[in-house]
Amino acid sequence: MKNIKKTAGKLFAMILTVSVAVSCVVSTGIFTVSAYTAPKKGKIVYNKTIHNKYSKVENTILDSLKNFDEKIDISSLNVPRSDISEIFRVLTLTHPELYYVNQGFSYSYYPSEDTIASIHPEYTISKSEYATQKKLLDKETERILSLVKEDMTDSEKALVIHDELAIMSEYSTSDYNKADIYNSLVEKTSVCQGYALAYSYMLSLVGIDSELVDSNSMNHMWNKVHIGNAWYNVDVTWDDPINDRPGHAQHTYFLLSDNAIQNLPTKHYDYTISNSANSTKYDNYEIHNFDTRLCEINGEFYGFVNNNSSANKGALLKYKLDSNTYEKKLTVDEKWSAGGNSYWINTFMSLEKYNGVLYFNTSDTVYSYDVKTGRQAVVASDISGVSASSGKLCYGMVLKGDAMYAAVSDSPNNKATLKYIKRVDKDSLAIGMTNYIMISSTNSIEKAYYGDVNGDGEINIADATAIQKAIVGLVNQSEIESINSDVNFDSDITVIDATTIQSYIVGLM
Template identity: 25%
Template structure:
């Protein structure tokens, strides 16, 4: 009995000793594991690279995959590993860091529920950010990210590595030049327009009038990356389709128009979609540009439905459905002999009549009867039509028709760019006339007391003031003052 009791005491003592020692062993082992884990995080990092071409390829979705199936798959992914709020926050964070030109962006806190299998999603979110905010034009077309994982294979560290194709001084210069250009476009063309639809037309027209398709480089397969950017369109005036689309997106963002960029892998093409009155529409500025496809500037690719667009475009089933045909009148009723002035489109549909229709298609009227024309353009409050050798002007306030110029040769084409009228004749060469009248500050085609009163409302406003408008500064001295009024009264 005593022997048994001694054995029991010995066993209990051993058990107690083991219990006392074991926690310290656990702590020691845990410390070793922790040190080992940190070591692995710093020495066993994985780096992956991804290009914009990979991103575009990932957007490819075959016709047999429906929108519903795609959305179900995305919802399943989001519910398991991510959420839309987190995605929005990640985009905003990436955008803010790219605005600072950071070369390394730690996104670890956004990736704790992701695994290495979600690498494509991380990359796509990065490029989605660039397509949503194309004012970030100054990175290269590829990105890398370095990551490590925890014991459960979830990402514990994740860092994007960004490269820039410029040195620091050049980078600052191109960013500043771009910002100034966007501000200038806003000041001269957009700031005084309150109608969102008119803003869309204005942006569409501006890009067409000021961007040339980079066809020469396309033919030789030497298109520089800058032609794929908004900078190429707005600064260089040369771009390919995604450059056109990104420039439009920058300006749509600026004025608050809900929009996006559609990428078609099958067509190697990009264009925009826009949203108005809860309806989505296709907008292909590239294909509407006569510098790309011969013909006059028109609205054949402005706000199309899916049905209209599918006649010559194909795209992945991942973009908003465009079901409205509200703007089909632009294809049915209005041809190449048309021109928009503010909220109306003027056109000649070969009935010897000059007609107008509102930009929404809701109201139309005859402007002038018995007025045939070969070409029709406009500036401010005046239309210019060409018939044979002669150019005539129509003041839209008085509806008066007057002779403007006789060229003594058949007129092949009329065009207007930034207030300059360009005339191309058959055998008498080409001519140009400056139509700008700085004193016509309200842009109604007449210098009168209304211009003086409009100028008076801006008196003593300086170029540094938020309400500054460049067109009111008649003598270009960065202040609206008595000297501007003197210049204007001389024209009364």
């Protein structure tokens, strides 16, 4: 009988520093039922040497970690003790959904052969706690995937996900342990590893391969993305300003060659090049001048250019990423006061969309813009906290579901405060439509399906009955149930809503 010893093998989560490794290809385990189903699952790349050598070991460990096993027997796989820490690291990095697995673990081994008998993982949460968190993670994943359309090119899908992560997330300057996809996607604050893991995770769900890239010298992690037949660097973290600017997503580090990212003023260096990014296709494209979200409407992308060095400063462009062609739709002649007779050289418009309508801000007003008619209209001009006399202006705006907020600050270099403005107009809504809305009671974004009162995913007679019970006081509706009940959008739940659902069921609407 073999003699077995037990010891602790510690592998610490990368916060700002990671070990540089060569690349690997590993298929991600997909747990999420998403709004968008890709024809294939994307792969996440990290440490090819370890993966090729120990793919069977990784699969065994992976299945056990998904089951929250306390002991994983790999005695028959002859794994050298010297490799187990790197195997574990590769596995957890290339499967971001294993965020609940502690990077510290212990193992038993055979001293005579110096091979691993079993691994004893540690979990940061219980299986029941994970079930609760998984619902929140899946809900946020589905919301982001709802922004991705099947007919988008891979570069456009990568752009949409990049922009959403940069706008919704904030770099964690106080807790460097926030480094996983739950931190980034649900809690919306993380360090660079959290951004990179979240980006790779979301890309995998839309069928795009990516690589996790790290640099010890930089204490930093970012991504490479496989578009067409080439690899490109993308650094979502560095495209999200440290002093978080709500409504703004830079594109300085989006789809760059190795040569470009290594020679920018804030260059990337000392990283292992496994999948070389040799294509310079996007290096000099206009995309790098946008610092707003690029919003998709009917297959076309729109964004503002605020950069003073661009000939398109202050312009709303209809932009085609893959051909680098654009059409100027609107020019905003606006200045942001820097005090006295001084003005900032850049502009600070943000751009959002809701139900096919664009929304943007100036220094003191929010406007809507209809891309079909070119009509521009004032949405809000009396924004709380904004006034020239106080020196506080609107430096951006964001939509959280249907709730509109202005980013108010005394300087673009200082952290902005989000001020609630209003809910977006519901003129274009109808029964049977879905939308993401702000739930005031929980301060969270929920998916509304107008007419699906009981939340079973269908609109049928049970929903009309649920409304009738609510009207006579037999049940108390939650906020989302009430929103789904108001199918004539008059902010009141009446028998008209029940009748509207009945008409919808029999095809009269």
